[in-house]
């Protein structure tokens with residue numbers, strides 16, 4: 001079994017008035033992530049992670065306060081079209097596995113392969129993939145459905161995810177065609 005993991009597609013990162021807005025570059029992944037979700041929904045569960053911080057979270061010694069639990073900025077952007085029946089995992093750290101029940105959710109559903117999209121490539125995506133690999137999940141990164149704040153961060157992360165973490169790195173187009181082969 002497989003799942004699509006949609007990392008932190010939240011208003012504070014993706015909307016111009018967000019607390020930690022990543023700019024047009026980061027915002028540009030929204031249509032692709034939407035496509036990935038729409039396509040995958042027929043084949044696998046959609047699992048959305050949400051950065052979800054306490055007001056006094058330790059992380060705010062590194063970053064300005066963002067994604068405070070229950071705040072409008074912590075909501076997932078409407079454009080990607082998540083549904084109530086999708087699975088939501090709230091997290092306080094970069095990795096969606098750290099102190100969450102994501103591993104339990106995946107094991108209950110017999111999911112061994114994770115397709116990952118979302119933001120930011122070099123922070124929450126990278127750390128989530130690192131933990132997924134430590135837990136022996138197979139991982140595929142949809143490389144045009146993720147973004148970082150700049151070219152260096154994006155390229156470094158993709159290199160690390162490929163060569164150090166051993167994930168498969170493919171485009172959304174290839175992801176679509178893999179599925180067509182399966183169906184055919």
Ligand SMILES: [Zn+2]
Nearest residue numbers: 051053059067
């Ligand atoms: Zn955070």
